Amino acid sequence: MANKQKNFRFLNLIERAGNRLPDPSFLFIFLTLLTIIASAVAAYFNLSVTYEGFNEETGTIETITASVNNLLSVEGFQYMVTNVIDNFTGFFPLGTVFTVIIGVSVTEGTGMLSVLLKRIVSKTPKALISAMVVFLGILSNVASSTGYIVLLPLGAIIFLASKRHPVAGIAAAYAGVSGGWTANLLIGSNDPLYAGISTQAANILDPNYTVQPTGNWFFMIISTIMVTLIGTYITDKIVEPKLSTYSFTSSETVETITDDERRGLRFAGITFLIYVSLIAITIIPESGILRDPETGSLLESPFMEGIILFIMLMFLLPGIAYGVGQGAIKSTHDVAKLMSDGISGIANFLVLIFWAAQFTAFFEYSNLGTILSVNGAQLLTNIGLTGLPLLLLFVIVAALINIIMPVDTAKWAMMAPIFIPMFLQVGLSPEVTQIAYRIGDSTTNVITPLMPFFPMIIAYFQKYDKKAGIGSVISTMLPYSIAFLIGWIILLSGWYLFELPLGPGAPVTT
Template identity: 50%
Template sequence: MDKAKVQKSKSKFGKFLDMIEVVGNKLPTPAVLFILFSLLIMIVSHICYKLGVTVTYEGINRETSQIENITVSAVSLLTADGIRYIFLNAVNNFTSFAPLGTVLVAMLGVGVAEETGFISALLRKMVTSTPKRLITYVVVFLGIMSNIASDAGYVVLVPIGAVIFLSFGRHPLAGLAAAFAGVSGGFSANLLVGPTDTLLAGLSTEAAKILNHSYVVNPASNWIFMIVSTFVITFLGAIVTEKVIEPRLGEYKGSASIETTELNDKEKRGLKFSLIGFIGFLVVLGFLIVPENAILRNPETGSLIKNSPFMDSIVFIIMLLFTSVGVFYGIGSSTVKGEKDVINCMSKTMGTMGSYLVLVFFASQFIQYFSYTNLGTILAVKGATALEAINFKGIPLIISFVILTAFINLFMGSASAKWAIMAPVFIPMFMQLGYSPEFTQLAYRIGDSTTNIISPLMNYFAVIVAFAQKYDEESGIGTLISTMLPYSMTFLIGWTILLIIWMLLKLPIGTLSTSIEYVVSLGQSIL
């Protein structure tokens, strides 16, 4: 870490963050650290296995969507079966790791846009036409909105956030942090109803049927609250970035840079060509998604959002979009003279991904080991049982539930997996206390979002570490956690306060009377 980069804060909290960063970065490199984490999981899993740690809970089978009594026991990685699992699944753990394909496919397109000069020219155009005061808010807001495109925000918007800040002469890690905070810390907030709303609503419906067989949770049931949350998280994220993160990072002293000069005639011509490519891409995409029986809609339901080829292929679509605008820019600016130039752009980008691939190999083993051993499920069930036994009521109960969810989220990243376990416990319990399933789901989503950005178990955490190392080779897990912790704490406190205000004022949290098809059509018109 460049000593000039980190300005020691006089506040106790600043010193605490400095300590986290120093201690975290004195640990081995991220790849080695994930190896050590994996070894630790092996030992802990074997101890729990020998002790016969088992939990039984009434949960939702995600394959059948039925409420079942599920018994889960700790599985050891140090038994004969466990060791066979390690050897037999090493390759599959790596190749099936969700972020791997997402990152590599998206980077093929982003690489074309970057190497042809499109991204640089576009950002320089932005620098000269966008009020500097609004940039932080725009980056955080776009991060939140990117959730509608599933995981694409992690691999597209987060690195672009760093480049945007760098183009404005600001610290790129602050831009990366602001985008990451929006994409992941504000995961549930959005102006639109998306796949997460539909997925969680289905699980909530099954849990509610334990007490009321006819109860249905609408995917739009948290919509109003999430619209307001989008602006609240945007404001909080921008304030943390400008008042806490940037002063702590100080002036950027690294070697990465981006030109901020005026565009020349070739670059202006390239941007005009890229606009043609963008419009052409949208026209083609429109034919694939707008008609009632469009190819990329769900063949059975006609939905554009739920279980549709469009949403399932969003990363490939984004790759094609960046490739299109990049190629057209290259033709207009004369940086692309043939198909070989395009392939060379992709190859050059893939050539920079070596260290990322090494990191992902070991990170994927660690995350899969944690899942295989059932330690995350056991922790979730034990936590739910403990909160149920406390017998809190009212606001203390809701706060405790949000905090518990946030804590479990550090060890079990999947929103649906956690909710499949927790919903059958807490939805009936809260229903008997007078809280609707929609409200319980809402409280869960706050805790589920706010600690994503500080959990090494979150699928894309290793990806973000790799992005950060582009601007500071010595940055590691300690740097990222210490940078993101202020966001996590602020989002958790601020979002929970917003929820309490909503409770006290008895405001509507969603539009139960609004059909989901109307919401989807609104999303289509905006997209």
């Protein structure tokens, strides 16, 4: 035990320091107050920045001047008191969590998830459990932020089913979903958005340059393998050994599947196949009703816009079918109770998210994040580095900026017009600039408390460890962040030195 504590002394120090912070809800309250005061001070000194930015309304690059909005001015005060409710109800994680939990709570409450995972665990070697969770987390980001909502609780359940610490399962899932944001085998919903912003930025110097959504695809595929391997190693060798011993309850033990459970799984399987078939009819044909009616695209389509609903139904319908077949559901009252129990289980998250929403909204309104990010970007520009050192420094700067402004596409819309033209002039392609940004952005996703989904992971940690706090989460996730950063720097360096294509028709240099 003494050697174990010695090996993790640094992480334990971070955990103790972080856990001395106030309750997460009050920390967001303090951050909100700090933002209000900082906006008044910055406004007093007339701080502002001017930069070439992408205007999403007009779809063009324009000169934008961002000045501080004083939250203590009359206008700022009126904004605060009139937008508290809208800030909460309009906070993205709120609606998505509620929607998906409705479906997940039924599959979990009937016992379907546990039974299904028994089967998965029985077929998956214990040594591959971590790899499976991290890999599933990476794949989930093809549907934007869905993985945060679905895979965090599933990671805990999968580890519980294999008699492993549930917090390690949450950490592995969070590492895959959030740290693996720049990795995937598929082109996701964010790739066309990145490509469009990068194209507009490149057109400042070259009006004919087009960045395709597949511009980083080859690099992302190899990154998927790398992130899975690193995430697995960190989970098994660093994170789980550091955790205290977990006391498994009788409800968390893996029992033999009964005949009723097998019948429930058959009902659920048939329902799932019917549901998937109906979805396939709407998206596979080029004229499918859930494709974009004008372009026929699937990436930008009603299906992708409604992906949260379809995921909720993917859990809800088989969950109900399982409950009917297994005998846990006998009336509509049973279904409604399962949904209500699922919502009540995220009460801590709702309190956290209320204050997190206020801080996020006030910080965005004040323009403090924009001013800090632009000034940091301009500082890098003035250093005058070129080639690989410039690229790697950009990765680190993007990682640091992400800690205070973890909104990936918004930052890229601001930074791309600065860095893509500058890097083009020294021979770096827009695609490699884009991937360097995405690497930096991904590596610190797992440790920034300002991530909109950070309150969620705290709540899940606390479900299995009542003493867990912000320090527990950061100290647990920091090894992933450092390892991913080192791994990606090595991978990007090799890609640059061998001048490998980042995607179809996407070179490293111009």
